[in-house]
Amino acid sequence: MVYALAQIMVFWALGESLHYLTDIPISGSVIGMLLLFVFLMIRAGVSIELERTSQTLISQLTLLLLPGGVGLFFLGERMHGQWLPLLSAILIGSLLSIVISLLLMNWLIKRKEL
Amino acid sequence: MELLNHLTETLTGLILHLASTPLLPVAMTLMAFQIGIWIFNRLKHPAWLPPIVSSGLILVVLITLMPINYQDYFAGARWISFLLGPATVALAIPLFLQFHNIRQLFIPITLTLLIGAPLAAGLSVAIAWAMGADVAVLLSLAPKSVTAPIAVSLAEILGGIGELAVGIVAVTGVVGSVFTPLISRWLNCKDDRVMGFVMGMNGHGIATARAFEISPKAGAFSSLAMGLTGVFTAIMLPLCFSLMG
Numbered sequence: 001m002v003y004a005l006a007q008i009m010v011f012w013a014l015g016e017s018l019h020y021l022t023d024i025p026i027s028g029s030v031i032g033m034l035l036l037f038v039f040l041m042i043r044a045g046v047s048i049e050l051e052r053t054s055q056t057l058i059s060q061l062t063l064l065l066l067p068g069g070v071g072l073f074f075l076g077e078r079m080h081g082q083w084l085p086l087l088s089a090i091l092i093g094s095l096l097s098i099v100i101s102l103l104l105m106n107w108l109i110k111r112k113e114l
Numbered sequence: 115m116e117l118l119n120h121l122t123e124t125l126t127g128l129i130l131h132l133a134s135t136p137l138l139p140v141a142m143t144l145m146a147f148q149i150g151i152w153i154f155n156r157l158k159h160p161a162w163l164p165p166i167v168s169s170g171l172i173l174v175v176l177i178t179l180m181p182i183n184y185q186d187y188f189a190g191a192r193w194i195s196f197l198l199g200p201a202t203v204a205l206a207i208p209l210f211l212q213f214h215n216i217r218q219l220f221i222p223i224t225l226t227l228l229i230g231a232p233l234a235a236g237l238s239v240a241i242a243w244a245m246g247a248d249v250a251v252l253l254s255l256a257p258k259s260v261t262a263p264i265a266v267s268l269a270e271i272l273g274g275i276g277e278l279a280v281g282i283v284a285v286t287g288v289v290g291s292v293f294t295p296l297i298s299r300w301l302n303c304k305d306d307r308v309m310g311f312v313m314g315m316n317g318h319g320i321a322t323a324r325a326f327e328i329s330p331k332a333g334a335f336s337s338l339a340m341g342l343t344g345v346f347t348a349i350m351l352p353l354c355f356s357l358m359g
Binding site: 005008009011012015025026027028029030032033034036037040041046050051053054055057058060061062063064065066067068069070071072073074075078079081082084085086087088089090091092093094095096097098099100101102103104105106108109112 | 139143144146147150164165166169170173174177183184187188191192194195197198199200201202203204205206207208209210211213219221222223225226229230233234237238239240241242245246247248250251255258259261262263264266267268270271275276277278280281282284285286289290293294297298301303305307308309311312315316317319344345348349352353355356
């Protein structure tokens with residue numbers, strides 16, 4: 001657990017350093033994820049310890065997001081008149097994109113497997 | 115009367131004392147989360163009420179009732195949010211484990227991703243823009259289909275509002291996990307790989323959890339789509355914005 005967490009933290013620190021030194025507009029943690037992914041591809045395997053630790057972290061994502069997510073309800077004035085466009089955009093935009101993606105991928109797979 | 119005043123004063127003092135360290139904010143968050151999970155299990159996993167929504171609402175009520183504001187709460191609860199960093203890095207592992215599915219269906223997956231992921235972001239931003247939403251709201255909406263830890267950092271890098279991005283991502287996840295199976299049935303699409311992939315692409319982690327309940331294959335493709343959409347959007351969105359100035 002601790003060893004895997006240390007590995008993850010090293011990749012995060014590497015990502016954060018790259019973000020700071022190069023001004024790449026991608027956050028340090030995402031760069032860290034990409035670096036770890038490349039590392040796993042090169043090694044062609046992942047240790048059980050790392051797999052378990054990542055599962056633990058990811059299965060608790062909801063908890064980790066709670067403190068920030070609650071802030072949504074305390075935005076106050078900044079959201080005046082914004083809720084209607086926002087919620088319609090999420091609902092209509094998602095439905096359209098779900099329909100199009102389903103049709104597209106279905107068609108692509110059928111074409112390939114015929 | 116005097117006794118009552120004295121009591122409220124003592125209680126306020128106690129809460130302020132407990133909230134001055136991370137103790138109260140962290141304990142509140144853990145409890146609210148546990149109650150949210152309990153409600154979720156009790157109602158037999160309703161897709162429309164994932165734990166993030168119920169426990170979020172419980173926390174809002176607690177913070178409002180207590181003599182502290184959101185900033186006081188967050189100052190302590192930051193200890194929990196800090197772990198989003200390693201959790202984001204850890205997303206590399208499921209992506210790596212699901213990656214072999216790509217080889218099997220390389221062209222359908224790549225094309226769906228290249229067209230579907232920008233569509234998921236672009237359509238919503240266009241609708242919100244047409245309806246007169248502010249720039250900060252549009253920037254928080256752009257990463258809506260991406261797993262939340264990536265969405266938060268994306269929103270912040272683009273100049274959106276991190277807290278708003280979390281909320282938007284949660285609502286999108288609910289929409290994606292409730293409607294994708296319904297629409298699949300309506301379009302007569304019986305392929306679990308397609309349904310799973312579209313769920314993960316439009317509803318990230320919330321929809322992936324749901325996809326695993328439908329079938330392991332749908333779950334695997336959903337989690338692959340979640341990883342790919344996250345990586346693709348995390349790279350492309352900031353690049354697009356920096357090119358547009």
